[in-house]
Amino acid sequence: MSDDSRPSPSEVRTGTPAGHRTAVVIPAAGKGVRLGPGAPKALRTLNGTPMLIHAVRAMAASRAVSLVVVVAPPDGAPEVKSLLDAHALPDRTDFLVVPGGESRQESVRLGLEALPPDYDIVLVHDAARPLVPVDTVDAVIEAVRDGAHAVVPALPLADTVKEVEPAQTPGDPEPVVATPQRARLRAVQTPQGFDRATLIHAHETVTDDVTDDASMVEQLGLTVVVVPGHEEAFKVTRPLDLVLAEAVLARRRLNDGF
Ligand SMILES: Nc1ccn([C@@H]2O[C@H](COP(=O)(O)OP(=O)(O)OP(=O)(O)O)[C@@H](O)[C@H]2O)c(=O)n1
Numbered sequence: 001m002s003d004d005s006r007p008s009p010s011e012v013r014t015g016t017p018a019g020h021r022t023a024v025v026i027p028a029a030g031k032g033v034r035l036g037p038g039a040p041k042a043l044r045t046l047n048g049t050p051m052l053i054h055a056v057r058a059m060a061a062s063r064a065v066s067l068v069v070v071v072a073p074p075d076g077a078p079e080v081k082s083l084l085d086a087h088a089l090p091d092r093t094d095f096l097v098v099p100g101g102e103s104r105q106e107s108v109r110l111g112l113e114a115l116p117p118d119y120d121i122v123l124v125h126d127a128a129r130p131l132v133p134v135d136t137v138d139a140v141i142e143a144v145r146d147g148a149h150a151v152v153p154a155l156p157l158a159d160t161v162k163e164v165e166p167a168q169t170p171g172d173p174e175p176v177v178a179t180p181q182r183a184r185l186r187a188v189q190t191p192q193g194f195d196r197a198t199l200i201h202a203h204e205t206v207t208d209d210v211t212d213d214a215s216m217v218e219q220l221g222l223t224v225v226v227v228p229g230h231e232e233a234f235k236v237t238r239p240l241d242l243v244l245a246e247a248v249l250a251r252r253r254l255n256d257g258f
């Protein structure tokens with residue numbers, strides 16, 4: 001343990017030091033429109049196992065995580081509870097299931113409302129990022145334990161990004177208005193980590209539509225810290241992502257020797 005009683009990286013991997021308890025909220029209530037017709041995205045399978053179960057296992061793989069709150073499709077909480085019961089999950093982790101809302105933001109808020117009081121660090125992790133490695137989860141937790149209000153895992157971009165003037169009518173041209181300097185841009189993933197009070201304050205205060213939780217904290221004027229993301233933490237959004245996810249799982253099986 002360091003001088004200020006914060007844990008070292010190895011302590012993050014091996015357990016929860018006194019004074020810090022970490023919970024994860026997994027928004028899993030989306031329909032998965034971009035993935036195409038079928039079951040809600042979180043319930044679609046990868047290598048025979050629902051994406052949500054992969055995501056729950058990825059979070060519970062961190063020894064620092066003692067509670068996972070799954071935000072289920074609005075009418076799907078009983079089904080999700082049964083799924084969690086039917087799959088092997090670590091005994092050291094508790095699980096709660098609550099129904100979600102119309103938007104990701106609302107689903108996260110409903111998950112936060114279900115959090116028991118004794119968790120001071122909260123991660124928010126998309127069910128749609130089922131393959132994030134445990135080292136990324138631990139790096140996020142460690143940065144919050146080190147004092148950050150908000151932490152995001154992020155990767156540099158491979159593509160050049162253009163800002164355009166969006167078409168008023170579908171099919172209209174979308175002229176380029178700017179080319180941001182790529183070296184300053186990052187693609188942001190989950191889990192995003194927060195001290196609990198900051199995240200709850202952000203959800204109570206920010207009413208704009210946002211696409212991630214950290215941007216709500218930015219709107220409060222607080223600094224968001226970046227840690228390295230991982231290419232296997234990609235979001236399953238479109239059909240091709242399913243192919244990539246299956247390939248990653250196949251490679252892991254090969255590396256694990258079964
Ligand atoms: N009302 C919603 C919408 C999204 N999510 C969750 O937020 C995460 C990121 O959202 P996204 O990848 O956009 O999922 P969907 O909304 O399901 O996808 P789409 O936009 O293609 O319908 C997913 O784990 C999704 O289940 C949620 O909990 N509640």
Ligand SMILES: C[C@](O)(CO)[C@H](O)COP(=O)(O)O
Pocket residue numbers: 104126187188189190211212213235
């Ligand atoms: C939270 C997120 O995964 C960070 O990249 C992303 O913004 C979610 O976006 P989505 O459109 O709800 O999938």
